[in-house]
Amino acid sequence: MPTELVSAINWRSLTITLLLSKFYKMVLLNRVAKTLRLAVGVRKNMLHTSCRLNMPMVPIVIEQTGRGERAYDIYSRLLKERIICLMGSIDDDIASLVVAQLLFLQSESSKKPIHMYINSPGGSVTAGLGIYDTMQYVLPPIATWCVGQAASAASLLLAAGEPGMRHSLPNSRIMVHQPSGGVSGQATDIQIHAEEILYLKRTVNLLYAKHTNQALETIESAMERDRFMNPEQAKEFGLIDTVLEQPPLWSR
Template structure:
């Protein structure tokens, strides 16, 4: 799987879509193009829509040449966490990152005439000998983790799968089942035999199964029932590739229990009820807090009495005078403002840390701050970026580009003339 993305051969729009049936019990999820955060829809959008699916069954349909390994890992983990029963069906091609995304499904089905391909992670590096050595270590670690995922699901050892990845191994539908990468071939649903021709596969060593040697399949492999998220498993390792480089955000404050500590929302309901009871205002009367206070002032002026808390107050009712109530409302508003500012500061700190240790480029700072504000779960995706992949200082000629993402640097191999 390339660490960078593969450019689509034509503009086909977003590479995924999700459709729920009329009964609302199942959904069709399609991944039909390159997997990346640059050319198409990013993994954060995919995961957000996936999490919103409240269904029992998800039919995941795949026809993709792969793309970004980090987007692929994020999608794979999101599928593994979803409570629905997931059936992944390869409709044409599941290559590179797409080949390990489908391993998160409860069942993997190969359509007739479909293909699957696995290979070692690759990239291009510009720099000195240390830069080259660092990039080699990154690629070796990523490839080892992915090999472990294949072994965890299909059987065999990670070393065996790493050898197959280094050889760039292509499988027919039947060969994928024999190797343990899929459960069965759906002979009733015949796929398009030219599906792989819809993508530019020239960057691979073999452009499709017809141009590749027969895979060395270990028939002793036994496919296992699902991936594990337990500590030490390859899937857990993929989910936490660089989690240790992300600072831990402050814990959310514990919920308070007493009415006075809960703030103006719960207190306002109690005060409103108490005022209406004491002033004889029917529940149907549409009065806001200001109107209720005005009615109280009129009643006090007529009776010339000082309001007191009486023993007749309903159990659980707290009665406050106007000054106390207004003070509580103002304090709660200040608290909300302070909390919002605290969350914004935490998001900025996470993004600044990622810029400072070279996980993202400074030009992407605002993008990540907005992404974290829209979806706090994006912190997992940010955690998936490798520390030091973005140079903190210019080193050598960079083609006029001073800032780039990790994926831009590593995938420039495929688009040497594209800026940004």
């Protein structure tokens, strides 16, 4: 066989081999990409399902207006009626939401009262003080309502409502205690954090004394350990003004 013909056949075989190699590589890459897309899709579905399972269901309220139907989630509809729900542990995220709602309602009206319903075990002292300062800063009177429990920082927010407008439902529980925290590290750092906790303790005690009209020594004694109260005891202590089973006439 002539040498030129042999060379041509070899080049053609090599070209076919390279083309087949590229083809199989593309097929393999496509299969890998498809597998990855499926895996990502399954993972996304798992995440979405997990989020739905972990998040509480929020009811939707449908209103009939002159322009047709309008849907609100229940908390937005309550906000329209100047009602804020502080539910769950108090952290920076919850504080941001409550502060934003207070500022918004003040911009809507500086005279109409705001109603804050509290069911919280407490939480971050600084987040609670952020809500407290905003409650004192805004102009509208704020009525507070304990529903379930108001413990730790939440009890301070309950007491910080407008005098005469601090309420509790009959089976709620109110608890006060001193701030707590923990830190590890060098002795100097531990001392710094201990001084900060003592500063917060004194600050919180002064605020309770202000809103309950109790002597500072009485507050310090009561706050030394967890002190649980029923609504009648909380009223006697000065944290609330009224124990209610029905809304007062002025709020209807």
